[in-house]
Amino acid sequence: MNVQNASSSQFEEIFGASGSRPGFQEWAAALQEHIEAVLSKLLPSADVAPRRLHEAMRYAVLGGGKRVRPLLAFAASEVVGAPAERAAIVGAAVELIHAYSLVHDDLPCMDDDVLRRGKPTCHVQFDEATALLVGDALQSLAFDLLSGQTLAPAPQTQLEMVRLLASAAGSRGMAGGQSIDLESIGEVLSLPELEFMHIHKTGALIRASVLLGARCGAALDAEALARLDRFAKYIGLAFQVVDDVLDAESNTATLGKTAGKDADRNKPTYVQLLGISRARELALEMRATAIEALAPFGPRAARLEELADFIVMRRF
Amino acid sequence: MNVQNASSSQFEEIFGASGSRPGFQEWAAALQEHIEAVLSKLLPSADVAPRRLHEAMRYAVLGGGKRVRPLLAFAASEVVGAPAERAAIVGAAVELIHAYSLVHDDLPCMDDDVLRRGKPTCHVQFDEATALLVGDALQSLAFDLLSGQTLAPAPQTQLEMVRLLASAAGSRGMAGGQSIDLESIGEVLSLPELEFMHIHKTGALIRASVLLGARCGAALDAEALARLDRFAKYIGLAFQVVDDVLDAESNTATLGKTAGKDADRNKPTYVQLLGISRARELALEMRATAIEALAPFGPRAARLEELADFIVMRRF
Numbered sequence: 252m253n254v255q256n257a258s259s260s261q262f263e264e265i266f267g268a269s270g271s272r273p274g275f276q277e278w279a280a281a282l283q284e285h286i287e288a289v290l291s292k293l294l295p296s297a298d299v300a301p302r303r304l305h306e307a308m309r310y311a312v313l314g315g316g317k318r319v320r321p322l323l324a325f326a327a328s329e330v331v332g333a334p335a336e337r338a339a340i341v342g343a344a345v346e347l348i349h350a351y352s353l354v355h356d357d358l359p360c361m362d363d364d365v366l367r368r369g370k371p372t373c374h375v376q377f378d379e380a381t382a383l384l385v386g387d388a389l390q391s392l393a394f395d396l397l398s399g400q401t402l403a404p405a406p407q408t409q410l411e412m413v414r415l416l417a418s419a420a421g422s423r424g425m426a427g428g429q430s431i432d433l434e435s436i437g438e439v440l441s442l443p444e445l446e447f448m449h450i451h452k453t454g455a456l457i458r459a460s461v462l463l464g465a466r467c468g469a470a471l472d473a474e475a476l477a478r479l480d481r482f483a484k485y486i487g488l489a490f491q492v493v494d495d496v497l498d499a500e501s502n503t504a505t506l507g508k509t510a511g512k513d514a515d516r517n518k519p520t521y522v523q524l525l526g527i528s529r530a531r532e533l534a535l536e537m538r539a540t541a542i543e544a545l546a547p548f549g550p551r552a553a554r555l556e557e558l559a560d561f562i563v564m565r566r567f
Numbered sequence: 568m569n570v571q572n573a574s575s576s577q578f579e580e581i582f583g584a585s586g587s588r589p590g591f592q593e594w595a596a597a598l599q600e601h602i603e604a605v606l607s608k609l610l611p612s613a614d615v616a617p618r619r620l621h622e623a624m625r626y627a628v629l630g631g632g633k634r635v636r637p638l639l640a641f642a643a644s645e646v647v648g649a650p651a652e653r654a655a656i657v658g659a660a661v662e663l664i665h666a667y668s669l670v671h672d673d674l675p676c677m678d679d680d681v682l683r684r685g686k687p688t689c690h691v692q693f694d695e696a697t698a699l700l701v702g703d704a705l706q707s708l709a710f711d712l713l714s715g716q717t718l719a720p721a722p723q724t725q726l727e728m729v730r731l732l733a734s735a736a737g738s739r740g741m742a743g744g745q746s747i748d749l750e751s752i753g754e755v756l757s758l759p760e761l762e763f764m765h766i767h768k769t770g771a772l773i774r775a776s777v778l779l780g781a782r783c784g785a786a787l788d789a790e791a792l793a794r795l796d797r798f799a800k801y802i803g804l805a806f807q808v809v810d811d812v813l814d815a816e817s818n819t820a821t822l823g824k825t826a827g828k829d830a831d832r833n834k835p836t837y838v839q840l841l842g843i844s845r846a847r848e849l850a851l852e853m854r855a856t857a858i859e860a861l862a863p864f865g866p867r868a869a870r871l872e873e874l875a876d877f878i879v880m881r882r883f
Contacts, residue, residue, distance in 0.1 A: 295738055304738050304746035355703060360674075360695035379676035380749050383699070384742050387671060390703065391737030394710045398729035406722035413714035413729050421707030422611055422620050426700050430620035433696050 275557040279322060286321045287313065289339045290346065293396060307377045307385045308392075312350045315368035319490070319562065320345045320456060324464035326554035327479060333468025337402045341412070341463045344393040348420050349456060351389035354382050356429070390420065403466055412466050419459035428452025432518070440519040446488065448519075453494075454487035461486075461555070478544045482555060485541035490562050492534040495520040496527055497565070538563040591873040595638060602637045603629065605655045606662065609712060623693045623701045624708075628666045631684035635806070635878065636661040636772060640780035642870035643795060649784025653718045657728070657779045660709040664736050665772060667705035670698050672745070706736065718783055728782050735775035744768025748834070756835040762804065764835075769810075770803035777802075777871070794860045798871060801857035806878050808850040811836040812843055813881070854879040 273281070290312055297306040321342025328338035357364040357372040358379060365375050374382035397416060403409040418424055428451030435448060461483035465471060471479070499522040521530045541559050545552040589597070606628055613622040637658025644654035673680040673688040674695060681691050690698035713732060719725040734740055744767030751764060777799035781787060787795070815838045837846045857875050861868040 299739075301738065301743045301746040301750065303750060304743060308738060351703075355699055358676075358699065360699060381746065383671055383674065383676060384738075384746050384749075386703070387667075387706065387736075388738035388742040390706050391733050391740075391742060395730055395733035395737060398726045398733060406726050410714045410722050410725055410729070413726070414711055417707050417711035417714060420703075421711060422617065422624060422700075422704035423615075424707075426704040426707060427617045427620060430617040430697065430700050433700075434617065434619060 275554075275561065278554065278557075279561070282322055282325055283318050286318050286339065286342055286346065289343050293340075293343055294392070303377070303381060304384055304388060307373055307381050308388060310376060311354045311373045311382075311385050312347065312389065315370070316346075316350075318342075318346060319558075320349055320460040322558055322561075323457065323460040323483070323486075323555070326552075326558050327461040327464030328467050329554050330479070330548050330551045331465055331468030331471060332551075333464070337467035338464050340396055340400065340402055341467055342460070344396045344416060345456060345460045345463065347389045347393040347396070348416065348425070351386040351393075352425055352429070352456075354389070355386040358382060361429075361433075393420075404468070404470065408466055408470070412463055415462060415466075416459050419455040424451055424455035424459075425453075428455065435519055437517045438519065440524070442524055445519055445521065445524060449488060449491040450484070453491050454484060457487035457490060458483040475547070478547065481544040482541045482559075485537045485544070486559050486562055489534045489537035489541065489559075492521045492530055492537065493563060493565055495522045496530050496534070498522075499527060534563050591870075591877065594870065594873075595877065598638055598641055599634050602634050602655065602658055602662065605659050609656075609659055610708070619693070619697060620700055620704060623689055623697050624705060626686075626692060627670045627689045627698075627701050628663065628705065631686070632662075632666075634658075634662060635874075636665055636776040638874055638877075639773065639776040639799070639802075639871070642868075642874050643777045643780030644783050645870050646795070646864050646867045647781055647784030647787060648867075649780070653783035654780055656712055656716065656718055657783055658776070660712045660732060661772060661776045661779065663705045663709040663712070664732065664741070667702040667709075668741055668745070668772075670705070671702040674698060677745075677749075709736075720784070720786065724782055724786070728779055731778055731782075732775050735771040740767055740771035740775075741769075744771065751835055753833045754835065756840070758840055761835055761837065761840060765804060765807040766800070769807050770800060773803035773806060774799040791863070794863065797860040798857045798875075801853045801860070802875050802878055805850045805853035805857065805875075808837045808846050808853065809879055809881055811838045812846050812850070814838075815843060850879050 291309070294309050294312060295305045297309055299305055321339075324342035324345060325335070325338045328335070328341075353367060354373045356362050357367055358374055364372050366372065370376070372382075373385055377385075393416065394413060397413050398409070401409070403412060420426065422430070428448055431448045432452055435444070440448070458480055461479050462476065465476065465479050498520070521533065525533065538559050542556055545555055548555075607625070610625050610628060611621045613625055615621055637655075640658035640661060641651070641654045644651070644657075669683060670689045672678050673683055674690055680688050682688065686692070688698075689701055693701075709732065710729060713729050714725070717725070719728060736742065738746070744764055747764045748768055751760070756764070774796055777795050778792065781792065781795050814836070837849065841849065854875050858872055861871055864871075
């Protein structure tokens with residue numbers, strides 16, 4: 252696992268000296284800094300009209316977040332030895348979709364949250380109408396990025412990548428998951444129903460992160476793509492289980508957002524259905540299933556495997 | 568002007584017998600019906616989960632609207648003899664962006680409108696959270712459509728079309744225009760400032776309609792594209808001037824939406840700056856500039872010319 256794949260030389264140039272593979276923490280920290288710089292460059296300057304909107308877009312995206320989705324895109328791009336520049340744009344596009352969803356979720360008509368990543372939410376810092384437009388414009392910008400420069404070996408592949416993100420974001424992906432979430436407040440869901448919700452709400456975008464990263468480089472066959480998709484599906488689910496556990500356990504200060512809110516609002520969670528202990532076990536089982544799917548990729552998938560651990564082991 | 572271009576044979580098959588060119592009203596009515604059917608087919612069924620979201624998306628898009636943007640896309644596609652199927656998808660994509668913007672504009676934190684196209688607005692008929700998600704999901708669906716099937720002679724051209732729509736919808740296009748509009752409530756704008764706002768708020772999407780339609784077929788040179796863009800720019804501005812005049816003149820019943828709202832809210836308008844009489848003259852001047860730009864295209868641009876008249880002559 253300590254062998255960097257030769258075709259990932261561009262990663263080594265950026266994130267580690269050739270021959271010495273940086274540890275996960277070092278790699279992730281360097282990439283988080285890199286993605287912050289990339290996002291800052293890609294977002295419109297607050298000096299350009301409409302200034303208030305651009306200022307609010309930058310406020311909503313920059314200066315926080317674990318950047319799990321861009322990290323997944325980078326790690327998946329390592330599997331196919333894709334150029335780091337492509338993974339950065341793809342990762343940024345997915346992160347913009349994620350950021351827009353947070354801004355809209357926090358609005359009073361949705362979760363009505365006032366704190367996000369330890370800062371006032373966008374509509375608190377600016378106003379509701381601006382926050383609405385911030386989300387709308389961030390979504391457009393994601394598709395602008397994904398179509399504005401070469402990101403794949405062939406334009407047709409890149410068109411398929413646009414479609415992949417559009418489907419993952421839309422009514423049969425993330426936005427649909429939000430809608431199911433709204434409908435399920437106060438309802439008692441079964442485990443399959445809860446899983447169905449999360450596969451849409453957070454899972455679709457996590458799968459898109461991995462698949463978009465993987466499509467930036469040399470083409471993979473259908474079986475390899477299906478394996479990456481399986482990895483991403485289980486990591487996405489584990490991510491949500493861990494979130495539920497953290498929400499049940501944490502206090503507001505360490506989480507950087509209002510804690511215990513799921514139980515307060517009678518939202519169905521894995522903890523509610525299974526208890527904390529069994530929910531933890533489930534996250535570990537999902538991690539194992541995810542990592543198993545990576546087996547044929549060997550050391551090229553080392554960062555994906557490390558990310559699986561990062562996602563599941565965050566706090567326990 | 569009574570000669571249908573030979574390369575538009577697919578249009579003739581659908582919208583008129585070969586050799587007899589239907590009048591504008593007939594053409595527009597047939598196309599409006601066609602675009603309604605296309606949108607109905609492309610929108611997710613209300614039987615598919617999440618049902619409430621899909622039902623609300625269909626409510627927001629179907630059963631009304633002049634479909635000016637799809638008509639422009641169809642008319643522009645005639646200039647290059649593009650297949651009608653492509654113009655339909657492109658027109659539907661632009662219409663979805665337009666429909667999403669109306670749903671979000673109507674929300675309480677924006678214009679707080681309760682009536683649209685003679686029906687309760689989406690958040691009144693459903694709820695605010697659903698209306699928010701409807702707009703978000705309609706935007707995703709537009710990019711899904713634009714990337715999901717062949718719409719241009721080359722995939723690279725189609726990628727450029729995706730980017731064109733993303734830019735037109737985003738912070739330097741429609742969403743940006745909305746933001747400038749918000750900032751300008753209660754402000755006294757100069758004519759150039761008002762124009763700047765409308766070039767973004769409504770103009771960007773109208774230009775995208777024309778340019779996307781034109782890129783579905785044989786490639787045009789830069790000068791021809793610039794002429795179509797000039798046409799679209801002035802038609803877009805004229806559209807807004809006419810809207811301001813109609814808003815000042817009409818009553819709620821005939822307009823199908825709450826009339827006189829601009830003046831009520833102290834929003835800057837052309838009528839406020841110029842008076843109704845001069846605003847009408849300005850619309851006619853803009854129409855003339857737009858039509859002049861079409862001269863080299865000859866009869867292939869006849870529908871675009873007719874649409875210019877339709878937009879400007881709607882009510883006076």
